[in-house]
Amino acid sequence: MKKLLLGNEAIARGLYEAGVKFISSYPGTPSTEITEYAANYDEMYAEWAPNEKVATEAALGASVAGVRSFTAMKHVGLNVAADPLFTSAYTGVNGGYVICVADDPAMHSSQNEQDSRHYARAAKLPMLEPSDSVECRDFAKIAYNISEKFDTPVLLRTLTRVAHSQSLVELYDREEREIREYVKDPSKYVMNPGYGFKRHFVVEKRLIDLKAYSESCPLNREELNDTEIGFVTGSSCYQYVKEAFPNASVYKIGLSYPLPMDSIRAFSEKVKKLVVVEELDPVFETEMRAAGIRVDIGKDVFGLIGELSQVKIKKAMGIDTGDVRTFDEPVPPRPPVMCAGCPHRGVFYTLSKMKLTVMGDIGCYTLGASAPLSAVDSTVCMGASISMLHGFNMARPETANKTVAVIGDSTFLHSGITGLTDIAYNRSVSTVLILDNSITGMTGHQQNPATGYTLKMQPVPPVSLEKVCEAIGIRRVKTVDPSNLKALEAAIKEELSVDEPSVIICRKPCMLLKYVKAKPAFKVDDEKCRGCRACMKLGCPAIRFENKKAVIDKQQCVGCGLCTQLCAFGAIGEGK
Amino acid sequence: MKNTSIMIVGVGGQGTLLASRLIGHVLIEKGYDVKLSEVHGMSQRGGSVVTYVKYGEKVYSPIVDPGEADFILSFEAVEAARWIGNLAPEGKVITNTHEIYPMPVISGLMAYPENVSEKIAADAEVISVNALDLAEKAGSGKAVNTVLLGVMSKFMPEIEESAWMEAIEKIVKPQFVELNKKAFLLGRAHQ
Numbered sequence: 001m002k003k004l005l006l007g008n009e010a011i012a013r014g015l016y017e018a019g020v021k022f023i024s025s026y027p028g029t030p031s032t033e034i035t036e037y038a039a040n041y042d043e044m045y046a047e048w049a050p051n052e053k054v055a056t057e058a059a060l061g062a063s064v065a066g067v068r069s070f071t072a073m074k075h076v077g078l079n080v081a082a083d084p085l086f087t088s089a090y091t092g093v094n095g096g097y098v099i100c101v102a103d104d105p106a107m108h109s110s111q112n113e114q115d116s117r118h119y120a121r122a123a124k125l126p127m128l129e130p131s132d133s134v135e136c137r138d139f140a141k142i143a144y145n146i147s148e149k150f151d152t153p154v155l156l157r158t159l160t161r162v163a164h165s166q167s168l169v170e171l172y173d174r175e176e177r178e179i180r181e182y183v184k185d186p187s188k189y190v191m192n193p194g195y196g197f198k199r200h201f202v203v204e205k206r207l208i209d210l211k212a213y214s215e216s217c218p219l220n221r222e223e224l225n226d227t228e229i230g231f232v233t234g235s236s237c238y239q240y241v242k243e244a245f246p247n248a249s250v251y252k253i254g255l256s257y258p259l260p261m262d263s264i265r266a267f268s269e270k271v272k273k274l275v276v277v278e279e280l281d282p283v284f285e286t287e288m289r290a291a292g293i294r295v296d297i298g299k300d301v302f303g304l305i306g307e308l309s310q311v312k313i314k315k316a317m318g319i320d321t322g323d324v325r326t327f328d329e330p331v332p333p334r335p336p337v338m339c340a341g342c343p344h345r346g347v348f349y350t351l352s353k354m355k356l357t358v359m360g361d362i363g364c365y366t367l368g369a370s371a372p373l374s375a376v377d378s379t380v381c382m383g384a385s386i387s388m389l390h391g392f393n394m395a396r397p398e399t400a401n402k403t404v405a406v407i408g409d410s411t412f413l414h415s416g417i418t419g420l421t422d423i424a425y426n427r428s429v430s431t432v433l434i435l436d437n438s439i440t441g442m443t444g445h446q447q448n449p450a451t452g453y454t455l456k457m458q459p460v461p462p463v464s465l466e467k468v469c470e471a472i473g474i475r476r477v478k479t480v481d482p483s484n485l486k487a488l489e490a491a492i493k494e495e496l497s498v499d500e501p502s503v504i505i506c507r508k509p510c511m512l513l514k515y516v517k518a519k520p521a522f523k524v525d526d527e528k529c530r531g532c533r534a535c536m537k538l539g540c541p542a543i544r545f546e547n548k549k550a551v552i553d554k555q556q557c558v559g560c561g562l563c564t565q566l567c568a569f570g571a572i573g574e575g576k
Numbered sequence: 577m578k579n580t581s582i583m584i585v586g587v588g589g590q591g592t593l594l595a596s597r598l599i600g601h602v603l604i605e606k607g608y609d610v611k612l613s614e615v616h617g618m619s620q621r622g623g624s625v626v627t628y629v630k631y632g633e634k635v636y637s638p639i640v641d642p643g644e645a646d647f648i649l650s651f652e653a654v655e656a657a658r659w660i661g662n663l664a665p666e667g668k669v670i671t672n673t674h675e676i677y678p679m680p681v682i683s684g685l686m687a688y689p690e691n692v693s694e695k696i697a698a699d700a701e702v703i704s705v706n707a708l709d710l711a712e713k714a715g716s717g718k719a720v721n722t723v724l725l726g727v728m729s730k731f732m733p734e735i736e737e738s739a740w741m742e743a744i745e746k747i748v749k750p751q752f753v754e755l756n757k758k759a760f761l762l763g764r765a766h767q
Contacts, residue, residue: 004600004610108615132611132638165613165638166600243637311641322665324643325699327657332686334655334678336588336623367621372683442621536683541622544682555717 002168007158010133010169011072011100012037014140018096019177020044020070022062024055026414027443028074029109030163031102035072036446039455043174048446048455051382051414052077056084056099060153063097064189066180068144072100075116076381080415085153086123090199091189092151092206094180096144099125100156102163105279106307109442111362111379113305115280120155120257124203126210127155127257128219129235133167139254142219150206150213157256159279161236161307211258219254222267230271232264232284237277237308244310259284261291268293275317279308338367340542341518341558343437343508346482347406348375349538349562350489356402356496359392361385361416363408364441364510372539376406383407383415386432390419393428400429401496407432409465410440410448417468423501424473431495431502434465435482438509445512469503476502483508485565511558519559520575524550528571535563535572579632581640582728585659586651587676588625591721594748595649596627598725601743602735603631613638622679624655649728651707651720652676653692660696669693669700670728672707672720703727703766710762719759726763737764 005013011034015023023046025035039046049055052073062069073081078101085099101119104110120127126146130139136158143154187195214220226247233241234253241250251267253259268274275297276285282299289295301316302308311321338345348368351358352375360366360376361384369376378388389405396403407416412434423430440446447453452462469477476498480491488506495502509516521542531548542556543563552563554575564572582599586592596612603610608631615626628640642661650656650671663669671693680686689695693704705727711719722744729740741757748756 002604004604004612160615161613161638164615165611167611167635167638168604168609239636239638309639309641310637311643321641322643324661325663327660327689327696329657329689329695330686331654331658332678332680332688334587334622334624334658335680336621337679339589339621364621370679371685539679539683541677541679541682544677545684 002170004166005133005137005169006033006166007130007133007136007163008033009037010136011140011156011158012041013169013171014137015070016041016044016174017137017172018141018144019068019175020144021067021095022059022069023047023071024049024058025072026050026052026055026077027440027446028052028077028102029443030104030158030160031072031074031077031100032443032446033163034100035455038070046455048448050449052081053084056081056088059097059099060084060088060091063093063095064091064182065094066182067095068097068177069095070098070100072102074110075101075103075114076110076112077101078116078119080382082119085119085125087191087196088153089123089125089203090191090196092202093147093153094182096147097153098140098143098147098156099153100158102158102160103280104160106160108160111381113280115283116155116157117256117283118281124207125153125155125257126150126255127157128254129157129256130162130254131235131238132162132165133169135254136162137169139219146213150210152206157235159236207258214255214258214260215263217255220260220263221252221254222263223250223252224270225249227271229273229275230267231275231277232267232288233277234284235279237279240308240310240313241277244314253284256284259287261287261293264288265291265293273297277302277308277313280304335370336367337370337539337541338364339511340540340556341511341560343482343506343510344368344435345373345538345540346485346488346562347433347435347506348373350485350492351375351404351406354489354492356404357392357399359385359389359403359405361405361407361411363411365406365408365435368406370539372537382411383419386416386419387422389430389432390423390426390428393430397429403431404492404496405430405432407434408441409434409436409438409450410446412465413449413463417472420469420474420503421472428501429499431492431504433492434503434505436465436505436507438507439513441510441512445510465505474501474503476500477505478502479505479507481508482506483560483562485562511560519561521554521557522552522559522561522564522572523575524552525571525573528569530569530571532568534566534568538562538566579630579635580646581644581664582629582647582649583640583645583659583662584627584629584649584651585655586625587655588622590625590651591718592625592627592651595721595725596629597747598722598740598743599629601747602739603629605739605743606735609633609635611635611638624658626659647728647731649724651724654678654689656696657689657692660700663700667700668731669696669702670724671696671702671704672724673704674706674708674720705763705766707763710766711759714759714762715755719755722756722759723763726760727766729760729764
């Protein structure tokens with residue numbers, strides 16, 4: 001029986017069938033669902049780690065202990081995990097170890113468009129790239145065989161269009177595996193200079209073996225058809241090429257590092273025109289050119305930015321794809337917004353009103369950067385709000401009373417604690433707001449160490465954010481309810497006025513959590529509304545203006561009551 | 577046989593994913609090769625959302641490109657205008673007439689275009705329906721997705737009504753099955 005599986009669900013299935021026993025990840029779009037689906041199988045232990053570095057190390061530990069282990073992360077998560085990644089190439093594995101990295105070309109939900117294929121090259125690790133859900137499942141399983149055969153961690157790279165597309169997959173049974181014996185071996189696992197230097201020779205020798213494997217393995221294959229034109233491609237681009245040019249010859253790359261250069265060269269000699277189709281950087285093209293293989297069409301027409309597709313590939317190659325309809329008026333864009341009732345809204349309204357400089361972070365609260373709140377000055381990476389605030393305030397101490405950092409609960413535990421330690425240790429007069437909405441929101445509601453539940457919904461003692469801050473050396477730690485705008489503003493004013501580091505924890509659960517019950521929608525009294533637009537400054541999707549009066553959409557309003565606090569005329573009342 | 581491409585477009589939170597799951601289910605039962613593609617994450621927070629459904633004998637790309645959609649199923653009026661370039665020359669637009677203002681309109685930076693479906697209809701086949709009305713008639717404004725699916729189902733004659741009903745029974749949570757069946761049939765009966 002075939003089932004329609006999301007790429008991520010298919011990878012989870014592959015892990016199950018491959019007998020994987022240990023999974024540790026940190027959520028990140030588009031990788032998150034792999035670990036969520038994996039957690040549904042009782043045979044596999046699965047957890048959320050506080051960050052990708054911890055997850056990668058935990059999974060390496062499980063591999064060294066002798067079980068098949070796994071971690072998944074988004075592309076920028078691999079930056080966090082880069083330290084263990086590079087040295088795990090030296091130690092190799094005991095039980096098979098696969099690291100999944102999900103790239104996000106076109107930045108559907110990311111802060112950059114990096115191409116993780118460079119990591120395979122830099123860390124000298126083999127990389128597999130599935131192009132649909134069947135391959136997600138199959139490649140995940142093959143990755144474990146490669147890992148154990150060559151004694152190496154294996155990178156499995158997906159893209160948004162692979163991870164978040166569904167296609168049909170036949171399901172197979174799980175193959176249980178005995179735990180491998182653990183033997184103490186410092187020369188393999190203690191990477192001090194003496195042992196590590198010797199392991200580098202092993203890494204280089206392994207790459208030579210992997211190159212030979214890449215030439216012969218079925219992951220890389222030639223599909224010889226019409227020889228006028230031949231494509232070298234892999235991952236989602238393979239599907240686009242097959243759709244756009246069903247009769248062309250294709251060399252499909254599944255094991256993308258090390259590349260099967262001899263086979264590609266042989267293919268190039270069979271076709272008249274050689275076209276390399278890859279998203280983002282010219283990784284294949286550069287290596288092919290360096291190997292002396294002629295490339296007739298490549299990045300010169302396809303470009304370095306965003307996603308490709310069947311029509312984009314045709315167009316880039318100068319093929320007419322016909323006219324399309326247009327709508328002859330400007331269509332207003334529909335950017336994502338904070339939900340009605342979002343506990344972050346009051347915070348950003350207040351920061352904007354106080355005209356503060358705000359070092360932002362990664363999460364739903366990135367949306368505080370959009371109009372009309374327009375409250376965020378910087379967003380770089382997980383945890384950067386706090387460390388950047390420290391540097392900013394050290395460089396400009398005179399504006400420290402007008403500058404704050406804003407970070408979510410999960411992001412704080414991911415990599416905000418170290419930044420806060422810098423503030424406490426080096427005594428910058430900095431004010432940090434932790435927006436604790438009791439969940440990891442943007443990636444779709446994952447538990448974290450502060451929520452009191454594990455991935456498999458086991459209750460656990462939650463991390464106390466207050467105590468963590470105090471233990472680091474922050475003496476002023478305050479907790480406020482961000483739905484009380486007056487109290488919130490007073491707390492921020494007070495902490496900005498003192499000459500020492502402080503933390504304000506703004507605590508209110510995400511409105512989308514099941515246990516948070518919506519209140520009846522609020523109503524605007526037409527008689528009382530003067531059309532002053534004060535309520536519009538909240539950027540609430542439930543409030544709009546009609547005939548110069550505010551109107552509340554009863555489908556969307558959840559009765560959070562922020563707007564009533566802004567109305568000077570008492571025009572907004574509770575609904576029934 | 578040529579593959580069929582459907583685009584489901586709407587606003588994050590409108591239930592476009594349930595619609596695509598129901599379509600996926602009936603198509604697999606019919607023995608088609610099926611691919612679906614959706615984008616999660618940022619786009620769910622009240623932003624524009626797009627789901628692609630493609631089926632036929634063999635489907636490669638999961639993406640529906642400009643000029644390729646046989647159906648655009650639009651959950652909100654202006655979303656149909658946003659994606660009209662994706663409609664195939666002979667394609668059909670099935671659109672909800674309900675308007676949800678995006679933030680640039682709410683904050684007064686831009687106007688919401690007037691009479692969107694009439695304007696699209698000048699150049700394409702459009703079936704407009706007040707899906708929110710019908711959904712509320714069925715019992716809940718949340719069933720807009722199955723109402724619209726019901727409207728589209730009329731144009732997929734290869735799939736019997738019973739197959740859709742079975743999909744709803746299998747995929748929708750038990751307590752919402754009757755509501756969604758009712759909503760679907762109201763949509764299917766829409767003239």
